[in-house]
Amino acid sequence: MSERQTQQRQAIREAVRRADRPLSPQEILDAAGTLAPGLGLATVYRAVKIGVTEGWLAAVEVPGSATRYEPAGKHHHHHFACRGCGSVYEVEGCPGNITPLTPAGFKLEDHELVLFGLCRSCNA
Amino acid sequence: MSERQTQQRQAIREAVRRADRPLSPQEILDAAGTLAPGLGLATVYRAVKIGVTEGWLAAVEVPGSATRYEPAGKHHHHHFACRGCGSVYEVEGCPGNITPLTPAGFKLEDHELVLFGLCRSCNA
């Protein structure tokens, strides 16, 4: 037996699914905590690690802040990090034209574009 | 009196200037250590903070690794982070077309594009 179906993991998966932006472990705890009272941070970290391994969760790394997680399988997109509140939002599209930038001899595997600025709330 | 001209700070400034890629504090220590034997990591951190404050050093943040520093005033460019050796390289150009991606109501101040993959050495 391996991989049980627990309330905590369901709550965590559901919280990430409902969010419209990538969540940090602490944000997941806050969101999933209402679905599974008493939820602990360690459990979030464990579930998140499992999710990434199993492939239904994608890690989003933003400079200068904790790793965020979002459901895997979304179409290619990027992120906007608010300097006011620290939240990370999803932005549609990609400027493309990335490949030509790669130096000769280098192997390009992936890329991450992060926009910095103020979100709607903080810009007001 | 404030801001003395010391061998250590000259060595650090020189090491950053000579590098063709942004260096982490530890990398700066290694490089500048040959110019100023006995150099300590604390001194690197202090000098780097001063450099950023005075405006002749620019901080480059890459997800999942220490902050890098490069001379300020370079023309707009981006970076390539090698998954093999962890080094960060400079890449010329920018795909442009960033502004249209910004969600309505958000204020775009800056952006950072990081390419991931293998550098020439690690790709061989």
Added chain:
DNA sequence: CGGTTGTTGAGAATCGGTTATCAATCGGAC
């Protein structure tokens, strides 16, 4: 239901990065 065993929660421990401490030292004005 009852046992087996994976899972959980709280807190301690750890980690890499960065900053603070403090006595010894050095820069540079005089």
Added chain:
DNA sequence: GTCCGATTGATAACCGATTCTCAACAACCG
């Protein structure tokens, strides 16, 4: 050369993020 205050280096302390520990607990099979 002297002197005073800025600077340095070694190391401890700190920090936020993440992982480990371990006893209590709950999921699932029979």
